[in-house]
Amino acid sequence: MCGFAGFSGPDLPGTRDQCETVLNSMGHAILHRGPDAGGVWFDGQLRLGLSHRRLSIIDLSELGAQPMASESGRYVISFNGEIYNFRSLRTELESVGARFRGHSDTEVMLAAFEAWGVERALGRFNGMFAFALADRHQRKLYLARDRMGEKPLYYGWQGRSLLFGSELKALACHPSWKGEVNRGALPLLLRHNLIPAPHSIYSGIYKLLPASFISLDLDQLVPGELPEPSRYWRLEEQFDNGRDWTLEGASSHLETLLEDVVDDQMVSDVPLGAFLSGGVDSSTIVALMQKQASQPVRTFSIGFNEEGFNEAVHAAAVANHLGTDHTELYVTEQNARDLVPRLPQIYDEPFADSSQLPTYLVSEMTRKHVTVALSGDGGDELFCGYTRYPSMLRGWERRGSLGSRLKELSGRLPPGMTALAIRALVPSQKGRSAEAIRFRLARARAITSARTLSEFYRQSVSFWPDPAMALVESGEGSYGLMGTLPAQVPDNDLKTLMWRDLNWYLPDDILTKVDRAAMACSLETRIPMLDHRVVSFAMGLPASLNMNGKVGKQVLRSVLFRHVPRKLIDRPKQGFAVPVAAWLRGALREWAEELLEPARLREQGYWKADMVRQVWHEHLSGREDYSFELWGILMFQAWLANMGSADLLSSNRSA
Structure with a gap:
């Protein structure tokens, strides 16, 4: 279990050393996903960089470190998750000539890509995973996610930089990051108290759907354009x-x-x-x-x-x-x-x-x-x-x-x-x-x-x-x-x-x-x-x-x-x-009241302050339980305050 991030695109954040510094910053932002070790990989010709943070679970040695290159050097991967059938896959791959230095599932994945190609290998993996994979021969970048969506993967353009990674906080460390609020996500948040894929709270940034992968030609990247994801497994067929x-x-x-x-x-x-x-x-x-x-x-x-x-x-x-x-x-x-x-x-x-x-x-x-x-x-x-x-x-x-x-x-x-x-x-x-x-x-x-x-x-x-x-x-x-x-x-x-x-x-x-x-x-x-x-x-x-x-x-x-x-x-x-309904009337009341203050809501310009306050007062009175309706708004308000209201309000008013 780990975390990864990376970037590509026409514009790079400086020299090789500067690119590696950015990659290290992106990795450090998700240190919690991988506190045991970290590494970066950058290819100037591909204009592609990968960062990785490692939580050591299988093969605790350096032989399990990432980003990891395949035996031939064709593929380089930064991977989050576990492949549970890696031992049987390894035996099968060894029978056709694959050689291994360690005993990690990451090394088995790379050998599978070498032997079977990316899409066929994806269909053979039994596990939870998300990864970024560089194909240095075909000059392509693959982003992929497991069948049911256990592991996350965000990706999208910010200016002339293509960013991707396990968590949004890693993408936000790149100098091209804009972080503009995606207003189209807010109705979905109100409906379901979450922002469903493929959307995210940020304009231009998406979640890859489960059982999907995208293939990007690194020589043909056009800022703002993304290929449609391909499916390698379909739930309906089951x-x-x-x-x-x-x-x-x-x-x-x-x-x-x-x-x-x-x-x-x-x-x-x-x-x-x-x-x-x-x-x-x-x-x-x-x-x-x-x-x-x-x-x-x-x-x-x-x-x-x-x-x-x-x-x-x-x-x-x-x-x-x-x-x-x-x-x-x-x-x-x-x-x-x-x-x-x-x-x-x-x-x-x-x-x-x-x-x-x-x-x-x-x-x-x-x-x-x-x-x-x-x-x-x-x-x-x-x-x-x-x-x-x-x-x-x-x-x-x-x-x-x-x-x-x-x-x-x-x-x-x-x-x-x-x-x-x-x-x-x-x-x-x-x-x-x-x-x-x-x-x-x-x-x-x-x-x-x-x-x-x-x-x-x-x-x-x-x-x-x-x-x-x-x-x-x-x-x-x-x-x-x-x-x-x-x-x-x-x-x-x-x-x-x-x-x-x-x-x-x-x-x-x-x-x-x-x-x-x-x-x-x-x-x-x-x-x-x-x-x-x-x-x-x-x-x-x-x-x-x-x-x-x-x-x-x-x-x-x-x-x-x-x-x-x-x-x-x-x-x-x-x-x-x-028991959040009672908590909002008790220990969390002061916190919620500050976030739902009428002048604050009007200044931010996202919510109809009178309606939100009516719902809040109805809940406090005990006549209604509006805890679910309020929790989504409160989580947005808390997120907005955490992300830096000045910058967000500036982009909001100029929109």
Whole structure:
């Protein structure tokens, strides 16, 4: 697990020494991703530079150092991640004449490029990765990302310089960096509390989509122009493997498959452990780890003192049953207050899944004991675990009757109607303000106007039903929830929702949250559920096999119950929730009030100050819980303050 960055383009930042100084600065900005070692590589003829920071996991010697050149010198790579099948690939490559000096997966990747070419080699890699690869013979630069999007990769033009890297803070160290706010990203932030790929918060900078690569001809680079990414693997092609499964047969197959995957992902030359929440996903991974381990597995969980948010007791019960070496941390409001100011530095752009707080804190605790931690992420998306799935399908079926009632009600609520008059017409909304009722109506109107299940889902998971309600400028860019579905995924059933989550929520929320939080602590995380063999198997299962009424993950549960008693697991799904609503009225109130100060909002020119303040006051009153709607705005405001408001405001006013 590491971090990388680099640049190319018509304009270079000076002499060779000056270019290497810039590369070292870009690497130093992501020191947390690789505190063990670092290196740079620059080729003046190619006008290309690579920087690397190393977190040593496999082959701790200098033979694993990067940037690394292939045996012939044709390829040079700067790589972040792990290739779990590197040992079998190495054996295969040795049989056709490849020679190796060390035993790192990076060296195996380079030999694979030499033997098979870049695209074919990508299809052979089983792992999590992002990399920049120079082909010195073809004078090309390749940027690539793993199948499910576990590892990040940003890229784009700033002036006449092409920049790329693992995190935005590395790109910002280049002298061509402009850092202008991408206003088109803000409506997406309001909708989903994140900025989905391919967008970023900065104009001209993009996220490479999962399972994609781009190839750039270094002799033909044109500032501002980028090639369309190519796909080397397609999720939709995994959706039907043509096999009929029974629950018992599917569970046995999944258990064997996960055992193999966990065995691959427990390979490490440094201490290793696992996150354990006590839920189905993490408990399954830990159970299979402990089954194969020769000593107690180190497990880590986090808890809350607030009622309704604490899963630590369940994690402790599972750990006790499995016999793991368990450590837990209870989070307080003060922990949150101390961490919140650091979130902009950790995430580089506004990111507002509030479970980022406990994710960082459990990573920080875990890193004190181990360098690698396995996680149970991905189980909900792959095995129908979200409780919203059946409720959304029911809502989609009933949308017609709801839409007619809504249309009638909306016609009775003209603009300017007082709260008293509205409540007289809508008795069920007694106690709510006029604006709160209008907000609810706007949400319902957006949902019921959807013409496809995909659009119904997009509106249902939008925190702000209409971003224009709060934004001065509100044009939205396209992203994963707006595109048409491939032919293999009909827009009418449960797999539609799974497809959408796997293509945007998983990589843009869950995996982003885990990667940045863990790497900020120099902790490598591995996610067995996202091995592409598990993904392919899960997508080939009929949805009915996983969903029993309102309870999903039946196949995965069946695996777990072979190792952990049902009574320790069977309970309502809780999720990794955070009591941020109460914290905003308590320990975080002063911080939020400063960021949402009316004059500040008006001066910055991004938000409609009156609307934002109305929502804030409604939340403080306790009449409404607008914590999700506010957290995205607060994360932008905190990010804006952290990035230097003077420069950003200057570019904003001149736009």
